[in-house]
Amino acid sequence: MKITGLVLAGGRGQRMGGVDKGLQMFCGRPMVASVLERLRQQVDDILVNANQNPDRYAAFGHRVIADLIAGHAGPLAGLHAGLAHCTTEALLTVPCDSPRFPADLAQRLAAALEDPALDLAVAVAEGREQPVFALVRTRVAPHLEAFLATGARRIDAWYGTLAVARVSFDEDPGAFANVNTLAELASLEIDARVDRRPRP
Numbered sequence: 001m002k003i004t005g006l007v008l009a010g011g012r013g014q015r016m017g018g019v020d021k022g023l024q025m026f027c028g029r030p031m032v033a034s035v036l037e038r039l040r041q042q043v044d045d046i047l048v049n050a051n052q053n054p055d056r057y058a059a060f061g062h063r064v065i066a067d068l069i070a071g072h073a074g075p076l077a078g079l080h081a082g083l084a085h086c087t088t089e090a091l092l093t094v095p096c097d098s099p100r101f102p103a104d105l106a107q108r109l110a111a112a113l114e115d116p117a118l119d120l121a122v123a124v125a126e127g128r129e130q131p132v133f134a135l136v137r138t139r140v141a142p143h144l145e146a147f148l149a150t151g152a153r154r155i156d157a158w159y160g161t162l163a164v165a166r167v168s169f170d171e172d173p174g175a176f177a178n179v180n181t182l183a184e185l186a187s188l189e190i191d192a193r194v195d196r197r198p199r200p
Contacts, residue, residue, distance in 0.1 A: 001110050002089050005043035006082035007035055008075050008132060009096035010051040010067055020053050021179060022096030026188070031179070034099035036060055042106035043092055047085055049078035069148060075132050076155045080148060083141040095132045097179040100188070102169055109135035112165035119162040125173035129166065131155045133176060 009022040009032060022032035032048070039046060046062040051072060054064045065085050067077040075095070082091050090113065092106050102108070102123075109121040112135075119140050123133040132155070140162065147158050169175065179188055 001113070003043045003106055003110065003135065004045045004047060004082070004086045004088045004091050005039040005106070006078070006086075006091055006093045007032060007039065007046065007048045007062075007096050008078040008093055009057060010049045010072065010075075010078045010081075020050075022050070023053060023056060024179075026099055031099050032057065032096045033060065035094060035096055035101075036062070038099070038101060038103060039092075039094060041103065044088060047082055049081055073148075073153050074155070076144075076148065076153055076158060079136065079155070080141075080144055083136070083138055083144060086138050088138065090135050090137055092135045093132055095178055098133075098176060100175050100177065101133060102172065102175050105133060105169075106135065108167055108169075109133075109165075112167045113137070115165070117163055118165050120159060121165040121167055122159065123169050123176065124166045125169045125176050129156065129159075130169075130176045131159060134159075 023030045026034055036046065048057045048062050048064045049067070050057045050064050051066050057064045065081050067073060068081050068084060069077040079093055082093065092109065094101055105123065109123065112121040119137050121135045123130040144158065147161065177188055
């Protein structure tokens with residue numbers, strides 16, 4: 001299965017004071033750089049969904065696409081834009097503010113999506129769906145278009161209309177930690193630096 005990765009960086013970062021979260025520094029470089037580094041090893045192509053600072057995101061070497069729906073409509077709008085530009089069979093979504101997502105995310109979601117009757121595979125950790133970590137068949141694009149045309153915007157509500165595989169990642173639930181505040185960013189960086197220390 002050929003897979004395009006989509007980095008969701010289209011939010012307004014309101015809980016972080018309106019900053020562009022993907023461009024905040026994490027371990028000495030913009031957070032999105034860490035996300036892209038991990039994603040490149042898992043997919044065949046990459047798109048970045050960003051609604052501000054497109055030139056700065058383009059500098060990382062991947063095509064930048066904006067929402068096709070006005071008003072910062074959330075991750076579902078980013079997914080909608082990604083599906084509109086995706087040329088592979090499936091699209092893997094990851095957010096720009098979770099730099100430690102599993103290194104085998106694409107592989108495990110793709111294995112769960114082998115059944116052609118399934119539309120989407122989503123990560124689950126400790127019983128909770130992680131809806132922005134999903135592998136979506138591009139064939140569902142018209143279905144999403146119709147869903148958004150009703151005015152609905154909740155990503156989990158749309159998933160509820162599809163045939164979905166849920167894939168457990170309980171061995172490392174912290175891999176899905178995301179950053180909403182500067183304090184969370186600092187804490188995540190401390191955790192990352194601890195993980196990188198050489199073992200005795």
